[in-house]
Amino acid sequence: MNLEPVEKIAEAVLYEGYMLYPYRPSSVKNQRRWNFGVLCPQSYCERQPGSDSWTMQTECLVRTTASTQLTIKIRFLQIVHRYVGTLRNPGKLYPENAEPELDPVDRLEVGGRIYQPWDEAAEREHTFTLLDAGSPAPHSPLRINFLPGKSLEYLCDEQGHAVGAIRREWQHLTASIEFEVTPTRDDVVKLTIRIANLTPMPAHTHETREDALPFSLASAHTILAVEHGEFLSLLDPPAEFSDLAAACSNIGTWPVLAGNAAETMLSSPIILYDHPQIAPESAGNLFDSTEIDEILSLRILTLTDDEKREMSRSDDRTREILERTENMPDEQFLKLHGVLRGLIPHKEVA
16 A cells, blocks of 8 residues: 555654744744644653643544455654763774763864754654454554664764764653444444553653653654545545544544545644645745745745854754755745646636
8 A cells, every 4th residue: 555645744744843933942932842742651641730641542434344454553753862062082982882971062063063952853653454444353452662772973073083972862662552443334433543652751750841751752643544445534524424423532633534545544633634735846844834835935045144053053854954945946936936726617606
């Protein structure tokens, strides 16, 4: 099954709000990131009641046959802390797995480029297949573990001597996935998928949302694909199933038909319409898919030199946005101005 059309939309959802215009860490709107589809640990949510949740639930309708198979893919971003430091013994060569002595700094300039601490993100996903999607038999919760880790990147001067390093660290995550199939009528079943963040947090890190974020699932969403069956739209269901569609309970997520047929569905924290598409005129992700590419691109070009420097040194992904925008050909900008699609003949009123 070809999931490429769905993956493109899911990629935009995954990085929605990753960093917003003016793409600078010092801007107010980027002081609180990771606002969409964040599943914080259960222990944090129970200790700090508020708007943050540790679960999300997708419910949708599937028309099944005797051979229906369902593929479920869970995707999210894991937050990676990036630390920057100077080497206490610059120029020294360390074994591959050795841990050098670093003095943390807020800003380090090496080889004409500036480095600073920041929260990056790593993509995580898990896929499993339900072979008998029409069976009402109970399914045991699936527990998934993502192991902790760290990496080290040395920073070398013009002579090739290591003078500093970037250390990246990420925490252990534990997620639970429950799914159940409930028969309704006419070979249509209700599919329920619940995702929960069961990651344990150290006892001293339950105080703030910033403490919980490294143990959270950010931009969590689900891609569903069915073989020998089809999904029913919840936005525009067949009339005979409108009552079943209205009874579906979706918590923290919004499932819509995706791709060109009814064989795939995207359930995300972003409200979309059925069969969403990435405009072919778009040159790439801007982390704000609710905005207009032309406006954002023009605004990027009006940033001051100091603002562009901050944008370029904060994150590799935002630096790519800046470079792509500044090097965009005139004909590409013209394409961003607008295109007419979906014109239909005018009907005269009698």
